[in-house]
Amino acid sequence: MVDTQRSAPPSAERMRDAERTRAELLEVATEVFSEQGYSGARVDEIAERTRTTKRMIYYYFGGKEGLYLAVLESAYRRIRETEQGLHADDLTPVEAVRRIAELTFDHHHDHPAFIRLVSVENIHNGQHLGKVEALRDLGTPAASLLDEVLARGRASGELRADVDAVDVHMMISAYCVFQVANSATFGFLFGRDMLAPDVRERHRRILGDIVVAWLSA
Amino acid sequence: MVDTQRSAPPSAERMRDAERTRAELLEVATEVFSEQGYSGARVDEIAERTRTTKRMIYYYFGGKEGLYLAVLESAYRRIRETEQGLHADDLTPVEAVRRIAELTFDHHHDHPAFIRLVSVENIHNGQHLGKVEALRDLGTPAASLLDEVLARGRASGELRADVDAVDVHMMISAYCVFQVANSATFGFLFGRDMLAPDVRERHRRILGDIVVAWLSA
């Protein structure tokens, strides 16, 4: 009978199923929260875009907020992992800062959902992020890399010595985040589509110019 | 006609009352929407923070969306008016761009509700702003002023000639918006309170440095 099968201990397949369900929920929820914001997102919609049901959100994440928290954490984790791939050992300090700026730029353009999620979280004053202690004061790989490069440049005299890595990282982040997070309103006011390939390319180059002009000794 | 003269015209006081009611709703709604986002904002809460009732929101604005639209339009209008006050005629081009950057910086810090509102609107892809045709492609006074200054600098050879005002405005905006809009998450990750007076002051100076370094010929 079906019944006896149902009470069987969790098989490996089943656990893999479970993992898949969780992952799918997380992925869809990331999209929905980044598209509609926290309050705007509907538990029903998230479930509907999934192969499972609403009940699973409660089973795996406890509720809407739990799901959102999991989304936040996984998003930050993933972004950090990607940034781990940044390297600039083989470049001069000046070349390196330009490269870091450009890669960060691409990175933002390629992960709009994450950027939007960050906006959403800021609207709520970071109150949810605050609950994910794991991420506190950890900075980000991009800032660490910048720190190294700035040290090298400071030593060689090629880069100015009076700025710290977080300042530079902030400037770069600000520029890049704006491209994605504010494209709708800025585009509307100035008739400029910041997501268009040619515009994107220009903005990318300009960012490199700014950073190099600023940091060169 | 006798008829129209005979009918008691609404007294000036009553009209002022009406205007006051409208204005109060608008003001409170600006706060609430910027604090909670569009979906998160509650019509009830807006009304409660007011001396009138929820009913008046429907009377004057037609509904939640109408109120939000009015908030958006009035916010942009107000910000633009404030920016009209910017002047830099008496400064050298280099001094002027620094000044503009710094004033823009202050401006953002002093109007966090507006910045947050812009974030909210971007979360919704600018779909509401798109309905306020009055604002389309109008740019902003700060960009116009930059245009003049860049022209002066280009003519005198003090500023580089290959950047346009919108690019500069975008860079400055990005930097300034980030201070306010992303202070929660950035502060959390890097343990830096961007709204603290001393930090603000440093960031302000850095922005000036960046702009000057970038634009100087």
Place this chain on the structure above:
Amino acid sequence: MVDTQRSAPPSAERMRDAERTRAELLEVATEVFSEQGYSGARVDEIAERTRTTKRMIYYYFGGKEGLYLAVLESAYRRIRETEQGLHADDLTPVEAVRRIAELTFDHHHDHPAFIRLVSVENIHNGQHLGKVEALRDLGTPAASLLDEVLARGRASGELRADVDAVDVHMMISAYCVFQVANSATFGFLFGRDMLAPDVRERHRRILGDIVVAWLSA
């Protein structure tokens, strides 16, 4: 001062104005109630379609129900007046019943708002009409006229003697009311537009045929 003029006793003009206002409200309300039903009609809409304001509805009629009652009474009164014009003295009884049927038919087609109003009132079980005692058990001129004609026909042997005027009137009314009151659903189910001129003409003739066939001795 305007004030002293305002407190002057009602002039003839003013009374005429008042009468006009009342009449306009009544006319518009007749339309709106017949289009949307009693609950569906909006006091606001009635007022807006008028040159006066909502306040006047309360001033003249006490409220929505009072207005509806006034509409009902005036509609019945008007219809009765129009029916007073029916005459059939110069026709043979057979010709006369056909003529009455046909005129009643035209009458219904030409006053759809009234017919719809009657439907509305029936939906509410005639509870409002019941308050207009003036109309109780009064029948209608059409029925009275039929009574005369039937008497003539009975006397001359041309019409059958075993039917009474109310039965005939009911049959004719039923047929005519249906044309207008049920045209939407009947038209939908049978693909027949009962308000189209040629259809109307056929139905009119058929009604005459039915009545004559039925009543001829």
Place this chain on the structure above:
Amino acid sequence: MVDTQRSAPPSAERMRDAERTRAELLEVATEVFSEQGYSGARVDEIAERTRTTKRMIYYYFGGKEGLYLAVLESAYRRIRETEQGLHADDLTPVEAVRRIAELTFDHHHDHPAFIRLVSVENIHNGQHLGKVEALRDLGTPAASLLDEVLARGRASGELRADVDAVDVHMMISAYCVFQVANSATFGFLFGRDMLAPDVRERHRRILGDIVVAWLSA
């Protein structure tokens, strides 16, 4: 797949519960809409007369209009099914038309809620019925049956040949609908209770007389 088999299928009982809930809502809604009209009906009242809650109306029908639509469709469907039972094979054409008229008459008297619902829908110009495409141009079993009988009568020479079934059906419907739909106002004006058994009986006989008189060759 294992997956689909493993998931516990909704039990037959639960499904029956769901069906019962839906059916109960539909039944109660039919009553309420026919008693109060579309605008006059209250979602709350419908729910209260039920063992479920208002929420279920939205769950199953999407809203008030969806419920009304479902009511309309089910009402027409049911009435059609009942009419399927009409037969007249064993009667002469003349007897048959009388029989059909009388059965239709009874049918109307026995389903006042349906008749009222049709009135309600006509007040709204059939705008909702228009959305239930399934019913368009389908006519009704009564008309089809009439068509057969008329053909028989035409062939045998017992019935006149120049009328079509829809005309006859319309005449009969008009007479019958009026009994129910206009009983309140007609009764008030002529002091005749059309729902009283003896009156009903007389009207029924008269209808038969009319139809036979009209259609006999």
Place this chain on the structure above:
DNA sequence: GATGAATGAGTTTTCATTCAT
């Protein structure tokens, strides 16, 4: 683990009516 049905509290919206001038 999974599913469809159900729910209660909340949220937006509407409406007839009244008030102040």
Place this chain on the structure above:
DNA sequence: TATGAATGAAAACTCATTCAT
């Protein structure tokens, strides 16, 4: 009489969450 502003009660509708199986 007339007008725009204001209102409270009620109506429609939504949403995160839980239950029974």
